[in-house]
Amino acid sequence: MAAVLEHRPSVCPHDCPSTCALEVEVLDGRRIGKVRGAKDHSYTAGVICSKVARYAERIHHPERLTVPLRRKGDKGRRESFVPIDWEDALDIVAEALLRIERTAGSEAIWPYYYAGTMGLVMRDGINRLRHVKRYSGQYSTICVPLAWNGFIAGTGRLAGSDPREMARSDLVVIWGTNAASTQVNVMTHALEARRERKARIVVIDTYLNATAKQADLFVCLRPGTDGALACAVMHVLFREGFADREYLARHTDCPAGLEEHLASRTLKWAQRITGVPAKTIEELARMIGATPRTYLRLGYGFSRQRNGAVNMHAAASIAAVTGAWRHEGGGAFHSNGAIYHWDKTMIEGLDVIDPSIRVFDQSRIGAVLEGDAQDIADGPRVEALLIQGTNPMMVAPEYERVRRGFARDDLFICVHEQFMTETAAAADIVLPATMFLEHDDLYQAGGQQHILLGPKVIDPPEGCRSNHEVVCALARRGSVGLLLSVADGHGVVVLAAGLSVVIPALAHDLDSPLCGAAGVARVLPSDRPSSDPCGIEGFAGGSVGLAARIRIQRATDLAADARSDHRSQSGGCGIAAALAELIADHRSGDPAQEGAGGLVLGHIAAGKGNDPGDRQRSDKPARRKDAMKHHDSP
Ligand code: SF4
Numbered sequence: 100m101a102a103v104l105e106h107r108p109s110v111c112p113h114d115c116p117s118t119c120a121l122e123v124e125v126l127d128g129r130r131i132g133k134v135r136g137a138k139d140h141s142y143t144a145g146v147i148c149s150k151v152a153r154y155a156e157r158i159h160h161p162e163r164l165t166v167p168l169r170r171k172g173d174k175g176r177r178e179s180f181v182p183i184d185w186e187d188a189l190d191i192v193a194e195a196l197l198r199i200e201r202t203a204g205s206e207a208i209w210p211y212y213y214a215g216t217m218g219l220v221m222r223d224g225i226n227r228l229r230h231v232k233r234y235s236g237q238y239s240t241i242c243v244p245l246a247w248n249g250f251i252a253g254t255g256r257l258a259g260s261d262p263r264e265m266a267r268s269d270l271v272v273i274w275g276t277n278a279a280s281t282q283v284n285v286m287t288h289a290l291e292a293r294r295e296r297k298a299r300i301v302v303i304d305t306y307l308n309a310t311a312k313q314a315d316l317f318v319c320l321r322p323g324t325d326g327a328l329a330c331a332v333m334h335v336l337f338r339e340g341f342a343d344r345e346y347l348a349r350h351t352d353c354p355a356g357l358e359e360h361l362a363s364r365t366l367k368w369a370q371r372i373t374g375v376p377a378k379t380i381e382e383l384a385r386m387i388g389a390t391p392r393t394y395l396r397l398g399y400g401f402s403r404q405r406n407g408a409v410n411m412h413a414a415a416s417i418a419a420v421t422g423a424w425r426h427e428g429g430g431a432f433h434s435n436g437a438i439y440h441w442d443k444t445m446i447e448g449l450d451v452i453d454p455s456i457r458v459f460d461q462s463r464i465g466a467v468l469e470g471d472a473q474d475i476a477d478g479p480r481v482e483a484l485l486i487q488g489t490n491p492m493m494v495a496p497e498y499e500r501v502r503r504g505f506a507r508d509d510l511f512i513c514v515h516e517q518f519m520t521e522t523a524a525a526a527d528i529v530l531p532a533t534m535f536l537e538h539d540d541l542y543q544a545g546g547q548q549h550i551l552l553g554p555k556v557i558d559p560p561e562g563c564r565s566n567h568e569v570v571c572a573l574a575r576r577g578s579v580g581l582l583l584s585v586a587d588g589h590g591v592v593v594l595a596a597g598l599s600v601v602i603p604a605l606a607h608d609l610d611s612p613l614c615g616a617a618g619v620a621r622v623l624p625s626d627r628p629s630s631d632p633c634g635i636e637g638f639a640g641g642s643v644g645l646a647a648r649i650r651i652q653r654a655t656d657l658a659a660d661a662r663s664d665h666r667s668q669s670g671g672c673g674i675a676a677a678l679a680e681l682i683a684d685h686r687s688g689d690p691a692q693e694g695a696g697g698l699v700l701g702h703i704a705a706g707k708g709n710d711p712g713d714r715q716r717s718d719k720p721a722r723r724k725d726a727m728k729h730h731d732s733p
Pocket residue numbers: 111112113115116117118119147148149150151152281282283284
């Protein structure tokens with residue numbers, strides 16, 4: 100066993116709300132040892148799941164793809180492939196795309212991706228190529244839209260109480276997520292509340308899972324009936340005087356209509372639908388009603404139901420009825436996707452989107468590939484797929500249709516992957532991909548509120564290339580300039596390009612007297628003034644370190660130049676130097692914030708938006724559309 104030479108910070112890239120800050124053992128230039136949670140990161144708090152703790156087994160797995168492959172035999176058979184040179188592989192892909200573009204039109208090409216990495220540059224960069232080339236678009240529907248849109252329907256934005264506040268709650272309701280198995284950090288903070296404050300934990304789910312076994316009260320309901328349970332809970336809250344009518348009048352739009360609607364949603368009515376005994380529903384409602392600091396942690400179970408959006412809306416509404424949002428440690432939370440005010444123009448090529456280009460529902464890939472007229476919007480059949488970060492042959496709905504679609508002889512498929520997945524086995528060209536420790540990227544957390552930098556930790560195996568490198572290489576062969584193509588091969592510059600997008604926002608808020616909805620969180624929960632516990636009127640600030648502030652501002656000074664350089668393709672990147680310094684400092688053990696675990700560029704506070712009463716109604720339709728189109732965070 101090689102000795103541990105050093106520990107490096109990183110970020111978990113998986114599609115998991117926790118977005119853990121990591122500490123990675125580096126054994127030599129090319130190998131890692133154990134992966135641990137960063138102890139000094141305030142949300143990760145030293146805890147990660149066992150899957151990522153053993154990441155060395157994955158990154159150094161003997162079956163990992165390390166050489167490009169070309170299919171010579173039947174589709175779907177792993178033996179059908181022969182090795183091929185990288186340049187030849189890219190030429191074949193580019194020629195196929197150009198030919199199809201010429202003969203069938205650009206919309207016959209579908210770049211298909213999902214959340215194999217949550218790094219913003221590596222995950223979303225494929226959209227740059229899509230938009231420049233006017234390839235077909237996709238709505239990222241496969242996971243979150245039902246839950247997201249239900250929450251947004253209730254609160255106006257995808258943001259809730261800081262998840263660290265669970266530790267300051269007196270009642271944590273974990274609803275629709277098996278956190279003990281899939282979001283360990285939720286349990287860290289909930290169990291701290293139990294330990295320090297004697298808080299109770301309620302779990303609402305459809306089976307007795309690992310989280311439910313730790314609950315003080317487990318409410319087991321029939322799948323998809325959460326809305327009925329929530330309505331009956333609110334029925335009791337109104338009936339027994341627990342409703343906060345002053346809060347409802349001030350911050351909700353139709354409290355009288357809600358109360359009238361709930362009058363018939365009795366315990367008996369809900370018992371029949373949910374299968375939960377009436378007395379259990381009543382007990383739950385009384386616990387919530389009698390506990391001002393009730394924190395509703397609403398999970399992705401709501402996305403696994405046909406009626407998930409209305410169920411989520413109903414569950415989130417409980418916090419409005421009781422006014423739990425008023426209290427530190429109270430309120431509701433699903434995701435913080437809306438608190439990051441990115442301008443992703445450079446990463447995704449948003450300034451070259453042609454709105455006339457069709458957009459597919461990615462969950463309907465089987466129907467699209469089979470040429471369903473409604474799904475392909477009466478446009479050309481899809482003749483080419485370029486796939487990164489997902490395995491649709493195994494995860495997309497309607498397996499048989501998907502399988503038939505991929506089996507088409509006239510469909511050209513390029514898959515950029517880490518292993519020979521079922522989808523890769525159906526490809527014409529397979530390109531080996533890097534893993535997160537082998538490239539730089541930026542991450543935003545969904546289940547907490549940090550922006551994190553994941554610097555490259557080790558070199559990739561010879562033969563693996565990053566998503567970004569492949570996108571840029573294909574762009575060059577397709578004779579298109581991409582905003583970030585100058586960054587090809589230089590991870591720091593890639594990062595610089597990404598950061599040049601975000602840093603102005605960070606710096607703006609660092610200079611702001613208040614920590615508003617877009618704010619960098621200079622505010623820890625304990626900083627909230629007692630007269631304004633939700634931060635409706637804003638916060639006083641002060642917890643971002645001076646060193647970080649100086650560095651960020653220095654980088655910001657260079658950001659404008661870097662952006663214009665990228666646009667002119669001149670290749671000059673002043674910001675890269677500032678970021679290289681920042682990364683170098685970090686690698687030498689002088690991180691900008693929060694110690695050695697993960698380079699945390701900024702915490703973001705939900706700020707004013709913590710309170711649904713502060714929502715901006717005019718934003719609703721656009722936000723709903725965003726929730727469909729971009730999967731920014733789990
Ligand atoms: S808990 Fe989630 S974010 Fe944390 S290491 Fe595991 S998969 Fe990654």
